Amino acid sequence: MTPRVLTPRNRGFLFLDAHPAGCRQLVTDMWGACPAPARLPDGDxxxxxxIGSSAGYGLAATVAGLKRAGVRGIAVSFEKAPTERRTATAGWYRTAATAELARAAGRDLVFLNGDAFSDPMKDQVAELLQERFGGRLDHLVYSVAAPRRTDPDTGTTYASVLKPIGRTARTRTLVFDGEGAAEVREVETAPAEGDDIEQTVAVMGGADWARWIDHLAGRGLLAEGFTTAALSYIGSPLTEAIYRKGTIGAAKAQLEATARTLDERLGRELGGRAVTSVNGAAVTQSSTAVPGIALYTGLLRGVLGEGMVPPVHQLATLWDQLTGAAPLALDEEGRVRLDGWELADAVQAAVAERWRAATTDTVAGLADLDWFRAEVQRLYGFGVPGVDYTAPVATDVPWPDATA
Structure with missing residues (x-):
């Protein structure tokens, strides 16, 4: 494909193209921001x-795993390749950049592109673990956010929804017009009905995480002391009606119940552990879809500024705990909590005060809108410092070669 100049084209928070050079620089910057360990483990x-390695906290888990814990192994995501008309998805380019960093660090990390919910992908991973990595898996991080999941046993496809439970929810949210001007709007979301809750739990709960563990354990691939974590979020009381107390919250609660079941089993069979990791707020492709989250995150940044803890720092802490470099620090529900900086009483009180005062006329003085707009653009590789966006760029970047 002929290199071309790419400019951001978007509908709300969804961008139609991604910038390969910007995505590459973003991953390079994430690597640079990840704290290095005192020493990497001996040997390989x-x-x-x-699982879910190309975006958001899953990408941070991959980068932090490479730099902080010196891992090797497999990363799974589901991304679209470039075509003559469109660029690849941003996750495609981020994966290519992560593969370059892994090679430069001397870490054997294989990147697979496909449906993580499917049994063929689980078979492919199991075969790679057996043939390339000595038939053992030490750690598994599960970070999948998807709108749909097909159950491999029944062939039934489930669809997740973002709805409150029990009653209509009204919340304020942040939108930007075509010129980038911010507007605070009140939106109304009707409550879950029919089997909305069951469908969302089937997609976003712990069923697929447990299936991965079952599949790999059935092949005898889990090492003694194996640890696994599913990434999750609780968030603020300001957003709980649509999130933690809504359909997604029901799925997260089921995910946490799955962790407790898996933890008991892995402890008994392998001396291992299973936990959920509750991460702090960040601007991700998934979070921007949740009503109210954009306004809340912008206000949180307005309160904390540089005190917000970036995802790669949070995941470096998680890797320390999974690998035993630091003890597992769990709450009363058995969850790793990486969100204390966000949910501190003083922080939440300050954000709540700004939330009540936020209108279209006042929001610019209460939320860090420039930061939020830039973070959304950077999700797609635009607005990244150090990138020349006037220069033509090749969009036909290949997927990392698994045989390299």
Whole structure:
């Protein structure tokens, strides 16, 4: 394909194209921001599997795993390749950049593109673990956010929804017009009905995480002391009606119940552990779809500024705990909590005060709108410092070669 100049084209928070050079620089910057360990493990390093490795906290888990824990192994994501008319998805380019960093660090990390919910992908991973990584897996990080999941046993496809439970929810949210001007709007979301809750739990709960563990354990691939974490979020009381107390919250609660079941089993069989990791707020492609989250995150940044803890720092802490470099620090529900900086009483009180005062006329003085707009653009590789956006760029970047 002929290199071309790419400019951001978007509908709300959804961008139609991604910028390869910007995505590459974003991943490079994330690597630079990840704290280095005192020393990496001797030898080849632990074998890890990251499911949902190309975006958000899953990408941070992959980068932090490579730099902080020296992992090797497999990363799974589901991205679209470039075509003559469109660029690849941003996750495609981020994966290519992560593969370059892994090679430069001397870490054997294989990147697979496909449906993580499917049994053929589980078979492919199991075969790679057996043939390339000595038939053992030390760690698994599960970070999948998807609108649909097909159950491999029944063939039934489930669809997740973002709805409150029990009654209509009204919340304020942040939107930007075509010129980038911010507007605070009140939106109304009707409550879940029919089997909305069951469908969302089937997609976003713990069923697929448990299926991965069952599949790999059935092949005898889980090492003694195996640890696994599913990434999750609780968030603020300001957003709980649509999130933690809504259909997604029901799925997260089921995910946490799955963790407790898996933890008991892995402890008994392998001396291992299973936990959910509750991360703090960040601007991700998934979070921007949740009503109210954009306004809340912008206000949170307005309160904390540089005190917001970036995802790669949070995941470096998680890797320390999964690998035993630091003890597992769990709450009363058995969850790793990486969100204390966000949910501190003083922080939440300050955000709540700004939330009540936020209108279209006042929001610019209460939320860090420039930061939020830039973070959304950077999700797609635009607005990244150090990138020349006037220069033509090749969009036909190949997927990392698994045989390299």
């Amino acid at each position: 390093g632990p074998v890890a599997l990251v």
